[in-house]
Amino acid sequence: MFRAAVRSAGVVARTAARPKPSVALRALSTTPARLSEGPKPELFGPGAKAGEVPTDENQATGLERAQVLAEREGVELFDENPLDSSRIGTLADPIKVLSYEHSRLVGCTGSPAESHELLWMNLTQQKKRRCPECGSVYELDYQGDSEVVLHELH
Structure with a gap:
């Protein structure tokens, strides 16, 4: 019993001896983010302002906002x-699908x-794809940076 009391007193003494983290240290780590005056x-x-209903231009973010701003400028x-x-693509003359990515869903x-019903196909640069329903052939026409090389798609 005595040992348990001494042990618990030692734990209290050790925790009291530890320096407590100061609130200023935590606030200092977030200060640059809050006070930065960058664009x-x-x-x-x-x-939207308080009491108003926001428009698309007010609340859109990301790619949607880029599209809204572009439409505003025409x-x-x-x-x-x-x-x-208007035609069915053939192996000799496939329907070209423009893309800035290495693959595209068509x-x-x-x-x-x-x-016929809508059928989805994943086009890649490596090969042409034929629609299993109508036989039309599609080919990816990559317009992106040719220096960007991705690993082989499996």
């Missing part, structure tokens, strides 16, 4: 036009358009 990112909207940021469905509805 605010353009892709974050200002938000520029189409993303190409949302459908692929050419949906085929047949030729003429809407002649």
